[in-house]
Amino acid sequence: AQSVTQLDSHVSVSEGTPVLLRCNYSSSYSPSLFWYVQHPNKGLQLLLKYTSAATLVKGINGFEAEFKKSETSFHLTKPSAHMSDAAEYFCVVSDPYNTDKLIFGTGTRLQVFP
Amino acid sequence: DTAVSQTPKYLVTQMGNDKSIKCEQNLGHDTMYWYKQDSKKFLKIMFSYNNKELIINETVPNRFSPKSPDKAHLNLHINSLELGDSAVYFCASRGRGGLETQYFGPGTRLLVL
Numbered sequence: 001a002q003s004v005t006q007l008d009s010h011v012s013v014s015e016g017t018p019v020l021l022r023c024n025y026s027s028s029y030s031p032s033l034f035w036y037v038q039h040p041n042k043g044l045q046l047l048l049k050y051t052s053a054a055t056l057v058k059g060i061n062g063f064e065a066e067f068k069k070s071e072t073s074f075h076l077t078k079p080s081a082h083m084s085d086a087a088e089y090f091c092v093v094s095d096p097y098n099t100d101k102l103i104f105g106t107g108t109r110l111q112v113f114p
Numbered sequence: 115d116t117a118v119s120q121t122p123k124y125l126v127t128q129m130g131n132d133k134s135i136k137c138e139q140n141l142g143h144d145t146m147y148w149y150k151q152d153s154k155k156f157l158k159i160m161f162s163y164n165n166k167e168l169i170i171n172e173t174v175p176n177r178f179s180p181k182s183p184d185k186a187h188l189n190l191h192i193n194s195l196e197l198g199d200s201a202v203y204f205c206a207s208r209g210r211g212g213l214e215t216q217y218f219g220p221g222t223r224l225l226v227l
Contacts, residue, residue: 042221043221101159107155
């Protein structure tokens with residue numbers, strides 16, 4: 001069965017410092033992986049997705065993620081945090097038997113301090 | 115214009131009541147979904163519809179009944195509301211193709227007292 005594990009429930013960084021949000025996946029097949037962001041009291045917005053093309057995926061707002069098959073990881077990074085990045089981030093894998101079905105991680109809350 | 119919209123945004127009701135949440139998408143997508151996000155922020159799919167036909171039904175109590183009058187709308191009706199139904203419910207839609215992005219609505223915050 002497919003699953004994702006987000007290793008940190010909370011991450012705190014200072015504005016201007018790098019961001020690293022960790023995600024490991026479990027999948028029998030080559031997975032499709034996504035990162036979604038949820039700002040307070042808002043819906044979810046897609047940051048980026050990996051669909052077996054380039055292993056380094058660039059997304060919106062300066063975020064990127066690297067698919068590493070050997071480590072079964074898909075960590076999200078950003079070189080320099082901005083106050084507006086404070087939100088909940090979800091790592092997501094799609095079910096290869098039913099790509100309609102997204103399986104969400106438990107989320108990582110990113111706090112950004114001035 | 116909002117791509118995926120939901121009404122109401124907030125819903126506070128008593129146990130045992132019946133309520134509906136409406137969802138509309140103006141993206142021309144064929145597939146729509148309902149997700150439930152619990153108090154720990156965990157998101158899980160409940161239903162998906164493709165062109166008004168039920169595709170996914172994830173072991174949701176039959177008190178929950180989705181209805182799709184046309185492919186731009188997917189409403190969620192909940193009978194006999196229970197305390198455990200309190201959550202945020204998200205509607206989403208997706209275009210054709212296996213890995214098209216799902217676009218989410220702003221959510222409906224349901225509180226059952």
